[in-house]
Amino acid sequence: MQIQNTRQQDEINSLAERVKSGDREAFMVLTRLYQKKVFQLAYSYFRNKEDALDIVQETFLRFHQKAHMFEGGKNFQNWLLQIAKNVCIDYYRKHHKKNKELRRVENIEEMNHVSYDSSHHDPSSDLKEIFSRCMEKLSDKQRMIFVMKHYNHLQYKEIAEILNIALGTVKSLHFKAVRNLRTLMSPYMGRMG
């Protein structure tokens, strides 16, 4: 199994090397292989299909621009997800952060409204909405780590490599992210049943 993984890794790295020299086919193969991974990360970060598709496109565009910076011995997936993570954060700052402050007041009112007036809503969809908004309240790093762990099923080790931080930091930030979500969700969890 280990040998097979290593062989796959080598093949992928050789494709990345070919992209460096402008190989269209190699770029196409890598895009096909990793588009869903990038989409999953972007979708779970933004909860929006269109945003996620923009992220996928921008990520592969940046990959093509920065292909010469990829070092052969490294894990290509982690390197690509590092680009995707940066694109997500840039995109969020550019398109969403401005609205965040504006939405903050609305959110609290809406969240209260949702939690009391459950007769007209599907409780599970309300809870999802509240949870999405609670995720937005996490710091960029906590949110990214939670998303990578919960929705992309990445190991702490991989997350540490992608975010370029220590393993202990990933563990600690993940713990804080879940605990913060629990605190933010606690007023709604009992009521929504």
Place this chain on the structure above:
Amino acid sequence: MKDCKRTTRNLVAFLYGELDEKEKRYVETHLKTCPECKDELHRLEEVYEIADSLKPDMKKALVSVDWDKLPERIVGEVFDDRSIQERRPDRAGLWPLLFQPRFRLGYAGLLLGIIVGAVVTFLIFRSPPLQVAESGKIIVPLGFYDKMELEMARRETIDYLDRSEYLLLDFVQSTPEKSARFWQSDFVSQRTKELLSKKRYIDPQLEKIKLAKAKLICDQIELLFFELIQTSEDLSAVELKKIQRLIQERQLLLKIKLVRKELQKSEV
């Protein structure tokens, strides 16, 4: 208590299967005996489940995307689209990017801005011309009077030095017999008085920093004239000869020439 702290710290990693065997067994054993930590785990599991409830949405989104067309579109945009090609600073370098035709208008605006800025700066900092107000009065810029005063003082001082030089030259060159009567003659006496009154007139102007050196020499001349006009009657020919020699030794005439030259150069 210590066990609870250790367990709580590891509960999230336990929930996500990130603990090694030893730590996992430790948490499991502790949870069997600690209802508080077990409750905490349940609360975290609730969060986990709510987070899981978003997964079907992602699955729906995944299904709705055409995964065959998307790579083709991306590859097409990366390799065929000119606008994307132009976004490759790493390969092409920054120069071609900077000199794109679409930036022409921007650069023209920038150049126009620089020219306008230069003209405005020039207009602000240059000395404004004299203006005539509607009432007929001449409006002069700030500092104009100071400059005029300085220039007048400079010219008056040059004139004072000129005339003093001639007078002193006459005195120095006069014979011992003539030098005794020199300062008593009406002509010299009149000239000296004129010079002394002129000195009083230019005194306030000489206080200006730029004329400090001229003031020093003018003061010396004034003192000399004053003394000579007052005491020459009582002085013997030998004493007057001594004064003549002193003027020559101190190079008073040379100093006058130098200061005058300096003043002539420093026209305001």
